[in-house]
């Protein structure tokens with residue numbers, strides 16, 4: 001089956017990847033819904049929703065700042081590097097990611113659609129001033145403070161539960177409509193509207209391959225499901241391609 005996926009990649013006219021937190025666990029960043037996932041010990045509505053952020057920014061940053069330190073020092077995984085190599089060989093046109101860790105770009109991928117934004121920049125909700133996350137991390141403050149107006153209302157430019165996705169969703173749908181191959185890596189494909197890109201790919205004629213350790217909500221939409229550790233799956237698919 002892995003050799004079949006390699007053949008599909010080699011022959012694809014417009015291959016696109018859709019990734020989730022599972023591509024970053026090998027980089028030391030926990031995912032959300034695995035047994036060791038982030039949502040095991042905390043209610044995502046408290047720390048990953050707009051209402052939760054508004055209600056208690058200190059709780060929000062208590063949860064995220066340590067993870068952002070991990071992300072700052074993380075290295076790309078085999079899956080990140082594989083997708084970047086495919087793009088450099090013209091075998092991958094875009095990576096659509098739900099991740100906010102920036103590791104696809106750090107691995108060398110250039111066309112990356114960040115569906116859930118990133119923590120790269122914080123924006124003051126009082127005066128609109130922006131701050132790079134590094135400054136917030138280096139300040140050591142439990143809640144980042146606006147350098148312009150002093151308010152403790154700095155919100156990261158990530159998509160939280162309750163937010164609408166911006167124009168990036170339209171860009172992703174366009175990539176999917178042009179795709180003849182969609183590789184889904186490391187996602188439970190449980191969160192819409194991103195998960196809806198998988199049936200859209202099927203409807204517009206793309207072959208769908210899901211590579212994941214566990215079953216996903218979209219396995220029935222896939223032409224092929226490769227079950228296992230991404231590090232192993234990616235190596236087995238890359239081998240016949242000489243990557």
Ligand code: APR
Nearest residue numbers: 020021022025031032033098186187188212213214229230
């Ligand atoms: N190899 C293969 N699969 C893996 C690996 C690995 N090394 N590590 C984790 N996985 C799989 C898990 O089995 C799981 O099915 O990756 C999947 C990750 O799924 P989730 O934790 O649900 O993450 P994701 O799909 O990215 O979540 C989507 O939900 O909470 C929101 O905004 C958050 O972007 C996130 C969205």
